[in-house]
Amino acid sequence: MPKLSIILLGAGTIGASWSTLFLSHNAKVTVFDPSKQALSKVKPYIKNSWLGLKKLDPSLNNIPWQQLKLSQDLTTICDAPDWVQENAPDRLKLKQNLLQEAENYLPTDVPIASSTTALMATDIQTGMAFPERFLVAHPFNPPHLIPLVEVVAGKKTAPELTERAKNFYQLFGKEVVIPKREAIGHIANRLNAALYREVVNMVATGIASVEDIDRAMVHSLGLRWAFLGPNLVYHLGGGEGGYAQYLDHLGSSQEVRWNDLGEVSLASDIKQKLIDGLEETLEGRSIEMLRKERDDALIKLLNLKNAVRQE
Amino acid sequence: MPKLSIILLGAGTIGASWSTLFLSHNAKVTVFDPSKQALSKVKPYIKNSWLGLKKLDPSLNNIPWQQLKLSQDLTTICDAPDWVQENAPDRLKLKQNLLQEAENYLPTDVPIASSTTALMATDIQTGMAFPERFLVAHPFNPPHLIPLVEVVAGKKTAPELTERAKNFYQLFGKEVVIPKREAIGHIANRLNAALYREVVNMVATGIASVEDIDRAMVHSLGLRWAFLGPNLVYHLGGGEGGYAQYLDHLGSSQEVRWNDLGEVSLASDIKQKLIDGLEETLEGRSIEMLRKERDDALIKLLNLKNAVRQE
Numbered sequence: 001m002p003k004l005s006i007i008l009l010g011a012g013t014i015g016a017s018w019s020t021l022f023l024s025h026n027a028k029v030t031v032f033d034p035s036k037q038a039l040s041k042v043k044p045y046i047k048n049s050w051l052g053l054k055k056l057d058p059s060l061n062n063i064p065w066q067q068l069k070l071s072q073d074l075t076t077i078c079d080a081p082d083w084v085q086e087n088a089p090d091r092l093k094l095k096q097n098l099l100q101e102a103e104n105y106l107p108t109d110v111p112i113a114s115s116t117t118a119l120m121a122t123d124i125q126t127g128m129a130f131p132e133r134f135l136v137a138h139p140f141n142p143p144h145l146i147p148l149v150e151v152v153a154g155k156k157t158a159p160e161l162t163e164r165a166k167n168f169y170q171l172f173g174k175e176v177v178i179p180k181r182e183a184i185g186h187i188a189n190r191l192n193a194a195l196y197r198e199v200v201n202m203v204a205t206g207i208a209s210v211e212d213i214d215r216a217m218v219h220s221l222g223l224r225w226a227f228l229g230p231n232l233v234y235h236l237g238g239g240e241g242g243y244a245q246y247l248d249h250l251g252s253s254q255e256v257r258w259n260d261l262g263e264v265s266l267a268s269d270i271k272q273k274l275i276d277g278l279e280e281t282l283e284g285r286s287i288e289m290l291r292k293e294r295d296d297a298l299i300k301l302l303n304l305k306n307a308v309r310q311e
Numbered sequence: 312m313p314k315l316s317i318i319l320l321g322a323g324t325i326g327a328s329w330s331t332l333f334l335s336h337n338a339k340v341t342v343f344d345p346s347k348q349a350l351s352k353v354k355p356y357i358k359n360s361w362l363g364l365k366k367l368d369p370s371l372n373n374i375p376w377q378q379l380k381l382s383q384d385l386t387t388i389c390d391a392p393d394w395v396q397e398n399a400p401d402r403l404k405l406k407q408n409l410l411q412e413a414e415n416y417l418p419t420d421v422p423i424a425s426s427t428t429a430l431m432a433t434d435i436q437t438g439m440a441f442p443e444r445f446l447v448a449h450p451f452n453p454p455h456l457i458p459l460v461e462v463v464a465g466k467k468t469a470p471e472l473t474e475r476a477k478n479f480y481q482l483f484g485k486e487v488v489i490p491k492r493e494a495i496g497h498i499a500n501r502l503n504a505a506l507y508r509e510v511v512n513m514v515a516t517g518i519a520s521v522e523d524i525d526r527a528m529v530h531s532l533g534l535r536w537a538f539l540g541p542n543l544v545y546h547l548g549g550g551e552g553g554y555a556q557y558l559d560h561l562g563s564s565q566e567v568r569w570n571d572l573g574e575v576s577l578a579s580d581i582k583q584k585l586i587d588g589l590e591e592t593l594e595g596r597s598i599e600m601l602r603k604e605r606d607d608a609l610i611k612l613l614n615l616k617n618a619v620r621q622e
Contacts, residue, residue, distance in 0.1 A: 140531040148531035175530040177523040193568035198505035212488040214540020219486040220459035225533030227608040229525020251577040257504035266562040297538040
């Protein structure tokens with residue numbers, strides 16, 4: 001296929017990780033950020049994360065640095081890109097302003113996708129000159145490793161753009177899901193938030209320690225959810241009758257638990273309990289070390305899943 | 312160590328899986344069940360699951376069948392066991408009756424642990440002759456593979472029994488967590504229920520399909536949670552400031568999501584949506600095939616985690 005040209009708006013961690021992914025599939029990547037300091041971190045990030053990608057695909061070429069451009073100047077970079085991925089800080093006004101500014105220099109038909117976690121496509125596209133070219137394409141950190149992209153159209157998004165976005169991200173090996181409608185947190189972060197609320201509740205009300213909650217996850221639920229989603233897990237929990245049997249026999253026990261779950265807020269004393277609890281579990285491991293552990297483990301798990309798929 | 316002798320009350324899937332685990336660590340195992348049919352399934356289960364354990368530990372011996380005894384008669388099996396693990400159906404009255412009956416034949420100081428998912432230790436031990444010997448030790452299915460055991464004392468449990476139980480399960484390679492107090496669902500199934508409530512909500516209110524929810528899980532959150540618990544994940548989501556920075560900068564976005572989560576019930580039309588949605592994702596895969604896929608994947612993941620730990 002012809003070399004794709006992609007503009008990234010925002011050079012934070014997500015932008016740098018997208019850059020890694022797109023370069024690894026031989027795209028031309030231009031990263032815009034008003035901050036010189038932010039731009040200065042992109043190359044070191046790519047260099048480091050490329051080592052991880054090499055472990056996933058030993059045949060990967062060296063980094064095509066000549067295909068990467070870093071720029072503080074929006075006016076000069078917008079020459080005929082195929083795709084724009086926006087990864088600015090997750091604040092509505094900031095994103096709206098950035099996109100309206102970028103549209104002054106972009107061809108009118110280039111799609112623009114936002115990596116937003118917390119905002120809605122319909123809100124972001126308000127005020128755009130060509131809102132039909134806009135949608136949300138939410139990755140998970142780090143996008144060069146985690147396969148999921150959630151593609152969500154806003155009210156003014158062109159109907160065909162969703163499918164086009166799906167095809168685009170699949171070119172880069174991504175697993176695309178498309179929520180049926182806009183919702184705060186899309187799909188995965190709604191699940192995440194629901195679970196995390198109970199994490200906070202258990203710490204706040206003294207049911208369990210931060211450490212034991214994290215250990216419970218990695219030694220039980222997390223092992224299954226790496227391979228099977230929650231519906232399939234309960235399908236297997238229903239014996240020979242599957243999901244229908246599970247829901248008939250054990251659905252009511254879910255409802256009993258639902259009624260006992262907590263509704264908490266992140267008040268400052270609760271935040272402190274969480275922070276203190278985490279401190280105990282770290283045993284001196286730095287964020288740097290943990291991040292490396294996470295990425296190494298992710299790469300091994302992705303390799304394992306690829307191998308399982310090919311059996 | 313001297314050969315431990317363990318009685319299992321109940322020969323369902325959990326009992327058969329515990330049997331596999333205990334035999335693989337060279338214990339003597341006696342399985343009681345009033346149903347001849349239930350007992351007849353134990354040996355085939357062990358035979359089959361032993362193949363999986365062999366993949367985790369190639370040096371594992373052949374199945375010591377002579378150390379396994381199956382019995383429909385409580386009165387004759389209770390001679391000096393070291394431990395009793397109860398895995399009867401998860402109904403309070405049934406468990407209470409079974410334990411009160413078993414106590415007639417057991418030495419008074421033998422610990423009895425219940426595998427209950429949904430019941431509380433304090434409720435089950437009501438009416439026991441020696442309630443201080445009783446606690447909950449909740450495994451995850453299948454216990455011969457999933458490492459977690461949640462150990463929970465009831466109000467009448469002897470204070471030292473919790474630690475003794477922890478040591479006991481650790482002998483068999485289990486990862487033990489001890490909730491600080493009794494709560495419906497212990498720790499992991501509270502997390503599970505909280506997340507599942509939002510699964511059901513998203514299907515019920517048309518935010519996402521069953522298939523996309525399951526795909527979102529296995530391609531994002533599940534990959535991280537296999538290695539890092541939810542607190543550690545957010546610690547890494549906070550940048551250089553860690554968990555404190557995450558909570559300060561993004562805690563409020565969690566609260567926004569919490570306020571948008573649904574509170575649903577498992578009404579029959581919603582159950583049907585879940586069942587129909589799952590059917591579409593199965594693409595003809597039988598429960599048998601899925602179970603084998605799950606166990607094969609679990610074994611590979613556990614091997615991977617063991618290897619990571621030894622690096």
